[in-house]
Amino acid sequence: MRDVLKTVLFQRSNSTVVDECRRCGTTVGSTASDCPECDCEEIVSYTIQ
Template sequence: MASIATIFRRFGRRRPETVCECRRCGTTVETTEEECPVCDSAEIATYQITH
């Protein structure tokens, strides 16, 4: 049986999504944020996820 990832690849249903989160506390932040609203850290990690 094919996995979900294989099925999505085969039928071209890949949607990229950008996720940004604070490296200090792990809070998810908007892509426009330069600092974490919870802990005021400027260390924001950006991940491009394709699913």
């Protein structure tokens, strides 16, 4: 979560995409098909501007 906040606060582009597990909220890589923490297959992407 800290890395996500640092990216959002200190970004140089206009938006940031965060991919996370819909069940437990774990931040995952953009190519992940399931969560490494809970094995949920529901990954959601949020664009933060």
